[in-house]
Amino acid sequence: MCHNNGNDTGIVTVIVTEIISPGKNMPKKKRAVTIQDVAKAAGVSVSTVSRVLNSKVDVAEETQDRIRAIIDDLGYTTNLAARSMRSQKKNLIGLIMPDIAYPFAIEVMKGVNRAIAESEFDLLVYTTGDVRKSGRASAEQKYVSLLTNSISDGVIIVAPVEGEFNLDAPIVSIDPSIQNPNYPAVHATNYQGSMEAMQYLFDLGHKRIGYIGGRVELESSNRRLQGYKDFLKKAGIPLDESLIAAGDFTTETGIKGARTLLSLNNPPTAIFASNDQMAMGVFQVAQEMGLRIPEDLSLIGFDNIPESKYLGLTTVDQFISEMGYVATQMLIKIINGVPLEDQTYRMQTRLVIRNSCKNISQ
Amino acid sequence: MCHNNGNDTGIVTVIVTEIISPGKNMPKKKRAVTIQDVAKAAGVSVSTVSRVLNSKVDVAEETQDRIRAIIDDLGYTTNLAARSMRSQKKNLIGLIMPDIAYPFAIEVMKGVNRAIAESEFDLLVYTTGDVRKSGRASAEQKYVSLLTNSISDGVIIVAPVEGEFNLDAPIVSIDPSIQNPNYPAVHATNYQGSMEAMQYLFDLGHKRIGYIGGRVELESSNRRLQGYKDFLKKAGIPLDESLIAAGDFTTETGIKGARTLLSLNNPPTAIFASNDQMAMGVFQVAQEMGLRIPEDLSLIGFDNIPESKYLGLTTVDQFISEMGYVATQMLIKIINGVPLEDQTYRMQTRLVIRNSCKNISQ
DNA sequence: GTGAAAGCGCTAACAT
DNA sequence: ATGTTAGCGCTTTCAC
Numbered sequence: 001m002c003h004n005n006g007n008d009t010g011i012v013t014v015i016v017t018e019i020i021s022p023g024k025n026m027p028k029k030k031r032a033v034t035i036q037d038v039a040k041a042a043g044v045s046v047s048t049v050s051r052v053l054n055s056k057v058d059v060a061e062e063t064q065d066r067i068r069a070i071i072d073d074l075g076y077t078t079n080l081a082a083r084s085m086r087s088q089k090k091n092l093i094g095l096i097m098p099d100i101a102y103p104f105a106i107e108v109m110k111g112v113n114r115a116i117a118e119s120e121f122d123l124l125v126y127t128t129g130d131v132r133k134s135g136r137a138s139a140e141q142k143y144v145s146l147l148t149n150s151i152s153d154g155v156i157i158v159a160p161v162e163g164e165f166n167l168d169a170p171i172v173s174i175d176p177s178i179q180n181p182n183y184p185a186v187h188a189t190n191y192q193g194s195m196e197a198m199q200y201l202f203d204l205g206h207k208r209i210g211y212i213g214g215r216v217e218l219e220s221s222n223r224r225l226q227g228y229k230d231f232l233k234k235a236g237i238p239l240d241e242s243l244i245a246a247g248d249f250t251t252e253t254g255i256k257g258a259r260t261l262l263s264l265n266n267p268p269t270a271i272f273a274s275n276d277q278m279a280m281g282v283f284q285v286a287q288e289m290g291l292r293i294p295e296d297l298s299l300i301g302f303d304n305i306p307e308s309k310y311l312g313l314t315t316v317d318q319f320i321s322e323m324g325y326v327a328t329q330m331l332i333k334i335i336n337g338v339p340l341e342d343q344t345y346r347m348q349t350r351l352v353i354r355n356s357c358k359n360i361s362q
Numbered sequence: 363m364c365h366n367n368g369n370d371t372g373i374v375t376v377i378v379t380e381i382i383s384p385g386k387n388m389p390k391k392k393r394a395v396t397i398q399d400v401a402k403a404a405g406v407s408v409s410t411v412s413r414v415l416n417s418k419v420d421v422a423e424e425t426q427d428r429i430r431a432i433i434d435d436l437g438y439t440t441n442l443a444a445r446s447m448r449s450q451k452k453n454l455i456g457l458i459m460p461d462i463a464y465p466f467a468i469e470v471m472k473g474v475n476r477a478i479a480e481s482e483f484d485l486l487v488y489t490t491g492d493v494r495k496s497g498r499a500s501a502e503q504k505y506v507s508l509l510t511n512s513i514s515d516g517v518i519i520v521a522p523v524e525g526e527f528n529l530d531a532p533i534v535s536i537d538p539s540i541q542n543p544n545y546p547a548v549h550a551t552n553y554q555g556s557m558e559a560m561q562y563l564f565d566l567g568h569k570r571i572g573y574i575g576g577r578v579e580l581e582s583s584n585r586r587l588q589g590y591k592d593f594l595k596k597a598g599i600p601l602d603e604s605l606i607a608a609g610d611f612t613t614e615t616g617i618k619g620a621r622t623l624l625s626l627n628n629p630p631t632a633i634f635a636s637n638d639q640m641a642m643g644v645f646q647v648a649q650e651m652g653l654r655i656p657e658d659l660s661l662i663g664f665d666n667i668p669e670s671k672y673l674g675l676t677t678v679d680q681f682i683s684e685m686g687y688v689a690t691q692m693l694i695k696i697i698n699g700v701p702l703e704d705q706t707y708r709m710q711t712r713l714v715i716r717n718s719c720k721n722i723s724q
Numbered sequence: 725g726t727g728a729a730a731g732c733g734c735t736a737a738c739a740t
Numbered sequence: 741a742t743g744t745t746a747g748c749g750c751t752t753t754c755a756c
Contacts, residue, residue: 032511034733045743050735058741077504080512081446082733085748100485101472110463113489123462125487127475142439149394150442151513310672396749407727412751420725444749447732728755739744 033076041070053078084151093331094124094152096143098159103277103305104249104320108158108174111324119332124152144171153335156327161217170334172327177218184334186327186345188318190220190302193349194227194272197300197316200351201270202235206298210268212247212257212278221249224274224302243268247278254281262289262297270298276308276315283311294355304352312355319347395438403432415440446513455693456514457487458505460521465639465667466611466682470520470536473686481694486514506533515697518689523579532696534689539580546696546705548689550680552582552664555711556589556634559662559678562713563632564597568660572630574609574619574640583611586636586664605630609640616643624651624659632660638670638677645673656717666714674717681709 035053039046044063051059052067070076084090095112097105109125116123126143140162147155154170164182165171173185201209211228214221225244232239242264245257254273258281261268273279279301283293291297294314301308304317326345333340397415401408406425413421414429432438446452457474459467471487478485488505502524509517516532526544527533535547563571573590576583587606594601604626607619616635620643623630635641641663645655653659656676663670666679688707695702 032507036733046734047736047744048742051742054735060741063741075503075507077507077511079447079733080508081443082512082748083735084443085441085447085733085750086735087748100475100487106468113462116489117461123487123489125462125485127478127485141437145394145437145439146442149439150444306669307672310669398749408750409728409752410726413726416751422725425725441749444732445751447734447749448751449732726756728753730751730753732750734748735746737744737746740742 032079033074034079035076038067038070038074038076041074042067080151090151090153091121092124092152093121093328093335094126094143094147094155096126096140096147096155096157098127098139100125100127102250103307104275104303105158107305107320108324108327111321111326112156112328113324114321115325115328115332119328121153121332141165144169154331156324156331159218170331172331172334174323174327175218175220179219180344184330184340184343186323186330186347187220188323188347189349190223190318191227191230193302193316193318193351194224194274195231196349196351197272197302198228198231198235200353201272201298201300202231204270204298206268206270207237208240208243208266208268208270210243210245210257210261210271212245212254212261212271212273212282214247214249214274214278221274228272247274249275249277251277251281251284254278255285256281258282258285262286262291268297270300273299273301276301276303276305276313279313279315280307280311283313309354314354315352316349317352318349323347394441395436396441397438400429400432400436400438403436404429442513452513452515453483454486454514455483455690455697456505456509456517457485458502458509458517458519459487459489460501462487462489464612465669466637466665467520469667469682470686470689473683473688474518474690475686476683477687477690477694481690483515483694503527506531516693518686518693521580532693534693534696536685536689537580537582541581542706546692546702548685548692548707548709549582550685550709551711552585552680553589553592555664555678555680555713556586556636557593558711558713559634559664560590560593560597562715563634563660563662564593566632566660568630568632569599570602570605570628570630570632572605572607572619572623572633574607574616574623574633574635574644576609576611576636576640583636590634609636611637611639613639613643613646616640617647618643620644620647624648624653630659632662635661635663638663638665638667638675641675641677642669642673645675671716676716677714678711679714680711685709 035046035049039049042049044067048059048063049067052064093116095109099105112123124147126147140157140160144155144157144165148169148171157171157173159175159177160173161177171183173181173183175187176185198209211225213225216222229239243261245260247253247257254277257273257278258271261271262285271282273282279299282299286293286297286299293299300314300316302316302318303320304315305320308315326347330340330345397408397411401411404411406429410421410425411429414426455478457471461467474485486509488509502519502522506517506519506527510531510533519533519535521537521539522535523539533545535543535545537549538547560571573587575587578584591601605623607622609615609619616639619635619640620633623633624647633644635644641661644661648655648659648661655661661675663675663677664680665682666677667682670677688709692702692707
């Protein structure tokens with residue numbers, strides 16, 4: 001029989017072995033090389049060095065070469081802070097996320113990363129590591145203006161709670177909390193995607209379909225829920241509130257929601273989780289309870305994160321990484337003064353059927 | 363029968379629908395609120411405002427309140443660039459990675475993120491999006507000094523190729539390319555982990571064990587390969603070079619390597635891939651060829667990325683995310699002037715057996 | 725308890 | 741083709 005010890009989760013105590021060098025302490029920080037040092041060494045003025053650095057034309061070839069050699073020699077690098085203070089263009093795009101370590105954020109980053117790779121810009125991911133560190137909305141405001149009026153040319157903000165930003169800075173949001181924010185936004189066809197998912201389950205014959213909700217402060221959540229409710233109405237199925245479990249897009253609430261729904265006297269035959277992280281939770285609970293998916297329970301999620309692919313989940317794909325890509329391109333246009341055709345882009349969702357065959361129609 | 367349409371890969375053409383607002387163009391950027399504006403509005407000098415901002419003690423309660431109110435009112439935020447120029451402490455840690463979108467990088471980020479969340483620091487992830495954008499080693503040098511002498515207090519650099527950094531800046535590297543760099547480093551017990559993996563396969567009775575190598579410029583790669591070779595010698599198995607395939611830690615080279623190894627006249631009964639991304643490639647090839655794992659082919663990887671968990675792969679876990687966590691803590695110590703006990707931390711690896719039962723001992 | 729003034733490293737006029 | 745100079749917004753003495 002195959003065995004599976006599976007004990008690969010949880011926090012690990014850091015075991016230090018194989019220590020190689022006993023290690024000297026860090027040397028004290030010494031003053032960095034400045035443009036002044038370069039100028040002095042080259043026997044020119046700082047402005048000449050600056051011109052070379054910024055590839056201005058009117059500098060003699062020979063002077064350029066000499067200065068470049070010295071820059072190399074001294075290991076000089078521009079002080080970003082000082083440069084940012086003086087010049088408009090910083091070639092830096094900021095990405096603001098409350099937390100970096102969840103699938104949605106990671107997918108967005110992949111897309112942003114791809115667009116960045118194709119551009120002249122570099123990326124600055126800004127995170128406080130945790131939402132709890134400071135008030136949510138005010139923190140967003142703070143970071144946006146912090147980055148825009150400081151070191152970046154513009155920012156992308158993921159799932160902002162704040163409805164308005166009092167700044168005329170280049171900004172693009174992904175999955176904003178409100179429907180018509182005063183800033184450019186990228187989001188998916190959440191309502192339509194929800195309807196499609198429901199239609200799919202309905203076509204399989206399901207009449208009792210459970211729903212696990214997401215973070216209520218996000219518009220995407222509400223649109224998905226609305227799709228769920230509207231479809232039921234359209235299909236003539238009375239809304240049963242006990243089939244709707246609350247959630248917040250985390251696996252834990254998916255688990256909780258699944259337990260609640262599956263322990264009902266009259267449990268649903270299908271569950272629609274409003275994101276894939278929660279669907280994964282449902283998946284786990286189903287396994288624990290010995291329910292096979294989709295034979296015993298039809299399961300569908302929203303998001304299509306890599307994890308769901310490996311689990312073979314059926315999902316509504318909203319192309320998260322593409323959203324990051326598009327948002328970045330929009331932002332670059334804005335920064336470069338190219339007019340946007342539309343302030344709001346909606347990524348078309350698509351149903352990805354991976355593992356669903358339960359047809360319970362009579 | 364269950365069906366699986368599976369068409370959820372590849373680049374997606376961006377379809378824009380459900381456009382909500384026709385969109386006005388971005389308003390022109392207007393001057394940001396500065397400390398001067400706040401001072402003027404409060405009827406005090408800039409230095410007083412600065413004192414309040416930096417929580418200095420000797421400011422009258424009432425003045426503080428008034429200034430804070432105005433700051434709120436005007437929506438003032440510090441100009442990071444200007445602040446960085448003047449003060450030593452920036453409360454910002456830089457993370458330098460050539461690319462953000464591969465599993466190793468993402469795992470590192472998760473760990474760093476966790477440490478950041480527990481700290482007073484914020485995180486700045488710096489990436490050029492692509493290695494190809496500029497020369498590798500020189501780019502590293504550039505970014506390190508760019509960040510350290512500009513806007514961050516110190517940097518973490520992942521898998522640097524450069525052996526030395528000519529900077530006395532706070533820096534910690536993760537998985538550096540050389541064994542004894544002149545900067546603090548965090549890496550895993552690659553050699554030992556490799557030996558353990560081999561021991562495990564050997565104990566199952568395997569004598570022909572294929573190996574897929576990683577990026578040759580990385581010390582971790584070499585240590586793993588050395589472990590493979592040394593174990594064979596120790597076990598008295600002659601080294602067969604044809605069982606060693608080249609790779610570069612990407613899934614593609616895992617696929618290529620697997621094809622090469624499995625199409626040998628005398629193919630291996632087990633494959634040890636030097637990282638899990640490549641092991642995933644082997645997994646795919648095995649599936650295509652109708653080989654079951656582990657019944658027909660024992661497979662083991664190095665890394666334990668989330669993907670391998672879902673595929674049920676057996677791996678040598680090097681706790682990537684913990685490495686990020688430890689590196690960040692080390693860096694914070696350095697920044698705060700706390701001496702490090704050791705310049706080099708080696709994370710103890712562990713064999714995670716998920717799906718292995720093929721015992722081919724006679 | 726508060727203000728004046730010096731400068732951090734750089735860029736962008738304006739000179740020469 | 742190059743140098744001089746004036747700040748960018750902020751923190752930090754050093755006065756008062």
